[in-house]
Amino acid sequence: MFVEDAERLRSGPAAAVGDPRLFEQFYRRHVDAVLRFVACRVDDPHTAADLTAEIFLAVLDSAPTYRPHLGSETAWLYGIARNVVSSERRRVARETERDLRISGRRLLEPDDIARIEDKLDAESPGRRVLAALARLPEGERAVMELIAVDQLTVTEAAAALGIRQVTARVRLHRARKALREETECRTAQAAEVSLVYVARGEA
Numbered sequence: 001m002f003v004e005d006a007e008r009l010r011s012g013p014a015a016a017v018g019d020p021r022l023f024e025q026f027y028r029r030h031v032d033a034v035l036r037f038v039a040c041r042v043d044d045p046h047t048a049a050d051l052t053a054e055i056f057l058a059v060l061d062s063a064p065t066y067r068p069h070l071g072s073e074t075a076w077l078y079g080i081a082r083n084v085v086s087s088e089r090r091r092v093a094r095e096t097e098r099d100l101r102i103s104g105r106r107l108l109e110p111d112d113i114a115r116i117e118d119k120l121d122a123e124s125p126g127r128r129v130l131a132a133l134a135r136l137p138e139g140e141r142a143v144m145e146l147i148a149v150d151q152l153t154v155t156e157a158a159a160a161l162g163i164r165q166v167t168a169r170v171r172l173h174r175a176r177k178a179l180r181e182e183t184e185c186r187t188a189q190a191a192e193v194s195l196v197y198v199a200r201g202e203a
Contacts, residue, residue: 012073013063026073027056033074035119037081040127040149045116051088055081071159075152079160082142132179140175143168 016026031052038051058080066076133141133148146157158168 012068013059013066013076017060017063026059030074030077031056034077034081035116037078037150038085039116039119041085043120043127045113045120047088048116048120049112051081051084054088055084058084067159071156075146075156075160078146078150078152078156079162082146082160132182133175135182136175136178140171140178143171144175144179147172 013026016023034055035048035052038048038055042048042051055077059077062080066073070076133144136144142161143154143157146152146160147154152160154168154172155165157172158165161168
């Protein structure tokens with residue numbers, strides 16, 4: 001057990017950058033979590049594969065910024081992943097021609113496509129949650145995403161976003177309050193619609 005723990009520590013981001021074997025271990029340890037994070041935010045398997053690869057490439061540049069005392073490797077990776085996904089969204093928003101998205105894209109094997117499509121299907125509830133969060137302010141939405149969708153703790157979410165824990169807690173409280181109010185409003189509206197149908201004899 002102690003040997004395994006020592007190896008995991010030694011194969012952290014900084015050490016992994018300088019050793020291909022350790023980087024492969026780091027990649028294998030986290031690739032499913034990173035792909036799951038991406039699959040909650042995109043619905044195209046090629047894009048999901050590209051972004052996952054980009055996130056691990058970004059690790060090479062960001063490895064020195066990892067601080068174990070601020071959170072887990074996964075939380076740190078999610079911080080990088082958010083930046084990569086946000087950059088991709090901005091890039092797509094600026095583009096007007098679809099063929100620019102295809103240029104230079106790695107061709108995926110059928111088995112790769114099937115595996116990623118399965119992951120996308122599995123994460124479709126997460127994408128629906130994200131859609132519900134879309135109307136929240138950016139800061140509150142980011143905290144809520146990491147906690148409600150990606151299952152990070154408040155401490156880990158704060159580390160991923162580079163903010164203080166107290167700030168993360170305040171944003172989480174505001175986000176939950178806003179979502180509760182919206183849910184209550186929608187429930188009331190749905191009840192009103194049902195009453196209208198009953199009054200008309202249509203229900």
